[in-house]
Amino acid sequence: MSTKFLWLFIALFMSLQVHAQDQRDYLHVKDIPYRAESRDSYALERCKLDLYVPNDQDNFATVVWFHGGGIKAGNKHIPEQLRNQGIAVVAANYRLHPRVSAPTYIEDAAAAVAWTFDHIAEYGGSRDLIFVSGHSAGGYLTSMVGLDTTYLLRHGIHPNEIAGLIPYSGHAVTHFTIRTEMGIDWSQPIVDKFAPLYHTRADAPPYIIITGDRDQELFGRYEEVAYQARMLQLVGHTSVRLYELEGYNHGNMPEGGHPILLRSIEEISNSILKE
Numbered sequence: 001m002s003t004k005f006l007w008l009f010i011a012l013f014m015s016l017q018v019h020a021q022d023q024r025d026y027l028h029v030k031d032i033p034y035r036a037e038s039r040d041s042y043a044l045e046r047c048k049l050d051l052y053v054p055n056d057q058d059n060f061a062t063v064v065w066f067h068g069g070g071i072k073a074g075n076k077h078i079p080e081q082l083r084n085q086g087i088a089v090v091a092a093n094y095r096l097h098p099r100v101s102a103p104t105y106i107e108d109a110a111a112a113v114a115w116t117f118d119h120i121a122e123y124g125g126s127r128d129l130i131f132v133s134g135h136s137a138g139g140y141l142t143s144m145v146g147l148d149t150t151y152l153l154r155h156g157i158h159p160n161e162i163a164g165l166i167p168y169s170g171h172a173v174t175h176f177t178i179r180t181e182m183g184i185d186w187s188q189p190i191v192d193k194f195a196p197l198y199h200t201r202a203d204a205p206p207y208i209i210i211t212g213d214r215d216q217e218l219f220g221r222y223e224e225v226a227y228q229a230r231m232l233q234l235v236g237h238t239s240v241r242l243y244e245l246e247g248y249n250h251g252n253m254p255e256g257g258h259p260i261l262l263r264s265i266e267e268i269s270n271s272i273l274k275e
Helices: 003-025 041-046 104-123 137-147 176-181 221-234 253-274
Strands: 026-033 048-054 060-066 088-092 125-135 164-168 207-212 240-245
Touching (some): 048 060, 060 104, 240 253
Parallel strands (some): 164 207, 207 240
């Protein structure tokens, strides 16, 4: 066998071994119902999550990931950049407009987070290292579940138990789909109980806000979350950061956001474990 083909063979063998190792070291369970007690057929259809956990370690961090889609579309998925990173990922579906209206999808998001608190230790994860994140509508749900205390408290969990909130390009004002449900035009922003801004509080979990380039994002998105970050600082929140990803638009900004999420999880987890 020539040297060239020998190295090709070795490279292929190593690639297969790495792939096999990845498959062996991570458990991927799909379509776990997190509202199994519901009698609502649409809840039973949509309220499911996928669980991706490392098999070869204990007390790992977990990120609950909510997909985007304007609360009108989208499906759960494990972002490729979050695989094989030594963390667990819980990717959750939730019910969608127009079949439901606010606050149903926020309640679903809270139920998925509560499921994670109740069950992640069964898979080796740490209950103290649960993060919540998501893109666009998922970022909005992240903020609402983590800032408005009422949704998680219904499950016996205070949102301050969340290790960190990391919304990607999520509304800080009331979501435009909720405004549509109210008969309000998308171009008329409001701040009411369905706005993360309304629930600004100093004692919220560490808050890492990530957006695309302000000139390429959805209309006003950077500006509203920048205001939210400033308000959190003004009320005394001591662990808020805002990242603007230059050159990224609303759709592709998760590519630049995932490394920030992973770094933030590592930093916050190390800080918690030292306490």
